[in-house]
Every structure is written in structure tokens, then in C-alpha cells.
């Protein structure tokens with residue numbers, strides 16, 4: 001994992017923490033993590049990053065160098081000594097990583113000493129917002145690509161170290177492999193790679209470049225065919241090399257197209273390969289791909305077997321960020337609220353649970369009910385702000401989404417691998433009806449409050465009215 005110490009936070013967390021330390025060191029708090037809008041104007045979001053956050057929180061420390069640095073920021077000595085021994089000892093309830101989530105309902109709830117839960121806000125938002133964005137983007141690309149192989153090649157275009165977590169999130173969203181060696185190693189993701197134009201340019205002629213590559217690196221050999229002319233030079237040379245490999249008892253894995261009209265070129269390439277009895281040679285395509293280009297290429301029946309996607313995947317284009325927030329819902333056991341002129345931004349008080357409604361076919365019905373943590377079997381949910389709207393929940397099976405994953409700073413469940421999380425995401429997505437999955441105007445997934453939670457919230461709104 002990347003080395004993240006407790007100074008991976010915003011300064012204001014520490015300035016607030018010093019005041020808590022001096023004025024009310026024994027106080028406790030509960031914070032909710034949620035986001036406000038599905039990214040990419042989609043109908044759902046895939047939650048990712050939880051396992052990394054649990055790893056980070058279990059090991060979070062201020063290093064001696066962190067403390068030395070903070071000495072230059074007017075912090076008091078006794079507070080700095082407290083930070084020297086800082087540990088995260090809080091508890092976390094969370095949705096399972098890989099589950100399908102929706103806006104404006106708690107995904108994760110952090111409880112503990114107010115100093116500790118405040119300091120970890122930044123790293124938690126940083127990791128969860130980014131991976132959730134990228135897993136959701138990756139899944140859009142997966143849904144466009146159908147059963148074609150998807151290779152993440154984005155590290156070089158990612159926002160610095162973001163590429164490390166982007167490759168992990170891409171695998172959760174449905175990518176098959178990554179070019180990113182460190183992520184592949186750390187997260188046990190299959191890795192793969194082809195060759196760069198520079199390799200071919202370093203030779204006097206393309207054929208010799210292909211021949212050397214096939215000779216010294218024959219396994220999963222993919223030749224990049226567009227350096228000079230795809231159809232007049234790259235493919236004929238690749239066919240020559242494929243035949244030479246056959247004579248050695250080897251097989252060329254594929255050719256990669258990286259420019260031009262990918263539908264036209266892949267059709268011509270397929271025909272040239274097949275005419276030479278090379279139907280096993282795969283066609284890889286890359287060049288600024290995203291879910292829309294891939295959908296279009298599939299609609300044009302482009303015979304592409306593998307799509308390599310970089311920039312648009314790892315930067316979460318065009319959204320760039322998920323708007324996830326971390327809001328205080330309880331202080332010293334008392335409910336807290338944040339008001340806003342914008343109704344949707346009014347926060348929800350108290351420790352909560354979220355129930356997902358399951359229909360008689362075992363599919364998601366399209367509604368999550370938020371209630372107090374102590375409630376079970378919610379009979380009715382109410383629209384958060386339109387008192388005329390409610391939904392009878394008695395006909396549904398109800399599934400509790402928030403489960404305990406950390407107590408006193410220690411995990412309470414076994415770690416899950418990236419491939420387990422990816423499988424889980426796929427399974428959960430299969431339970432979501434198609435109308436929430438379409439790219440244009442997806443159906444709106446309902447959110448509702450239990451009567452008790454709504455009453456608590458309304459009581460607090462009235463208390464704080466001016």
C-alpha cells in the first residue's frame with residue numbers, strides 16, 4: 001500500500017482537534033459519509049475503497065517528522081504529545097464494498113472520540129470519493145464493452161498517485177487487467193501489457209522490431225501495428241512474425257490498433273489475419289476510448305477483442321470528482337443537524353440504519369429506507385420533504401445495508417480481495433433492474449425516511465428555526 005500517515009489530512013482538522021483536546025477532550029461524535037449525486041448522470045454508484053480505509057485507519061500514526069513539522073504551526077506541546085500517541089480507536093458501520101449505492105443516504109458511519117473521527121475525515125473522503133467515482137466509471141465502460149476484455153492503461157495519465165487506487169477501483173468496476181505493476185502486485189489484479197511506439201522507432205525497420213519482440217518475449221505477445229501504416233506495413237509484418245512464431249510452435253497473441261478509424265481498421269485487420277489462417281490472433285484497440293466510443297464500436301460490429309482504456313477511466317472524465325461528504329449526526333449521544341436553504345442538503349441526525357427493499361423476485365425494488373439504528377421492519381417510508389408522498393413497505397423483504405466493520409480501531413470482518421469485491425459488485429448489479437442502468441435519463445431510485453427518523457429530524461429543524 002502507499003505510505004499514508006496521519007498528516008494526510010487538512011490543517012483545519014488539527015486546529016479543531018487542538019480545541020477539542022483543550023476544551024472537551026472526552027467528547028464523542030458520529031459522522032455519516034454519503035454523496036449527493038450519482039456521477040456521470042447515471043442511475044447508481046458502486047461503493048469502493050472501504051478495505052483500503054480500514055487498512056489505513058488500523059495503522060494510522062503521526063510520524064516523528066509529522067510532529068516536527070506541526071511544531072512550526074503554533075500547536076501546543078501537550079496537544080502535539082497527544083498526537084504522538086494518536087491511534088484511531090473508533091467504530092465503523094458500513095455498506096459492503098462493491099455494493100450499489102445511491103445519493104443522500106448513509107454509506108458509512110464513523111463513531112468515536114470527536115478528535116479521532118474529525119482527524120480521519122480527510123483521508124476517508126479522499127479514498128472513498130475517488131475509488132467510488134472510478135469504480136462507477138469502470139462499470140459504465142464494462143456495460144458498454146459487453147464481454148470484451150478490458151485493460152486499464154491509465155497510470156501515466158492519472159492524477160499522480162491517484163492511478164494507484166484507480167487501477168484497484170477499475171478492477172472492482174469490471175476491468176479484467178491493468179498495465180499498472182504496483183497496483184497489480186499489491187491488489188493481486190491480473191497485469192498485462194503490449195509495446196510502445198518508441199520500441200518500434202528504435203529499430204531501422206518495423207519487421208525487425210516485431211521479430212525481436214516475438215523472439216525474446218513470446219508469451220502474450222501483442223504487436224503495435226500503427227507506427228507507419230497499419231494496413232500497408234503493420235499488419236503484413238505482424239502476419240510474417242505470426243507465421244515465424246508458428247514455425248517455432250508459438251502463437252502470436254494479438255495486434256494493437258492505436259489510431260485511425262478503429263471500426264474500419266479492425267475489420268480490415270480481421271480479414272487479413274483470417275485470410276492467413278490467423279483467426280486466433282486477437283485485436284486490441286486503444287486511443288482515447290470511453291463508454292460511448294466503445295458502445296459505438298460495438299454497434300459498428302468492430303471485431304475488437306480487447307479494449308485498452310486510459311485517460312477517460314482513471315480521471316473519471318467528465319466528472320472528475322464524486323461529491324461525497326462527511327457530516328456530524330450525533331455529539332455526546334445527542335442528535336445534531338446541519339440546515340440548508342436547499343432541502344436536499346439538510347443533514348440527517350442520529351445513528352442510522354438503511355434498509356433496501358427487495359421484491360418478490362429477489363430483485364431490488366428501487367427504494368432504500370433510512371431509519372434510526374434501533375429500528376427494524378419499517379412499515380412505511382416517507383419522502384424526505386414532501387409529506388404527501390409515502391410508500392408502504394410491508395410487502396417487501398428488507399435488507400439491512402450498514403454492518404459493523406470496525407470496533408475500537410480494529411476490523412471485525414475478514415479482509416476481502418479485489419476479485420471477491422468485483423464478483424460481489426457484479427452480483428449486486430444483477431439485482432438492480434435495467435431502468436436504473438440506462439445511460440440516458442435513468443429511473444430515479446427512491447429514498448425515504450422512517451416515521452421516527454423524520455420526526456426526530458423535523459423536531460431539530462423546528463428547534464433551529466430563526
Ligand SMILES: Nc1ncnc2c1ncn2[C@@H]1O[C@H](COP(=O)(O)OP(=O)(O)OP(=O)(O)O)[C@@H](O)[C@H]1O
Nearest residue numbers: 258259260261262263264286287288289293296297
Ligand atoms: N469507428 C469509430 N467510431 C467511433 N469513434 C472512433 C472510431 N474510430 C476511432 N474513434 C475514436 O475517435 C477518436 C479519434 O481521435 P483522433 O482523431 O485524435 O485519433 P487519430 O486519428 O488516431 O489521431 P492520432 O493519429 O493523432 O492519434 C478517438 O477517441 C477514437 O477512439
Ligand SMILES: O=P(O)(O)OC[C@H]1O[C@H](OP(=O)(O)OP(=O)(O)O)[C@H](O)[C@@H]1O
Nearest residue numbers: 153196197258286287288289309310311
Ligand atoms: O488514450 P488513452 O485511453 O489514455 O490510453 C492510453 C494511451 O497511452 C498510450 O499512448 P502514449 O502516446 O502515451 O504512448 P505510446 O508511445 O506507447 O503510444 C497508449 O498507446 C494509448 O494510446
Ligand SMILES: O=C(O)c1cccnc1
Nearest residue numbers: 153154179192193194195
Ligand atoms: O501495454 C500497453 O499497451 C500500454 C500500457 C500503458 C499505456 N499505453 C499502452
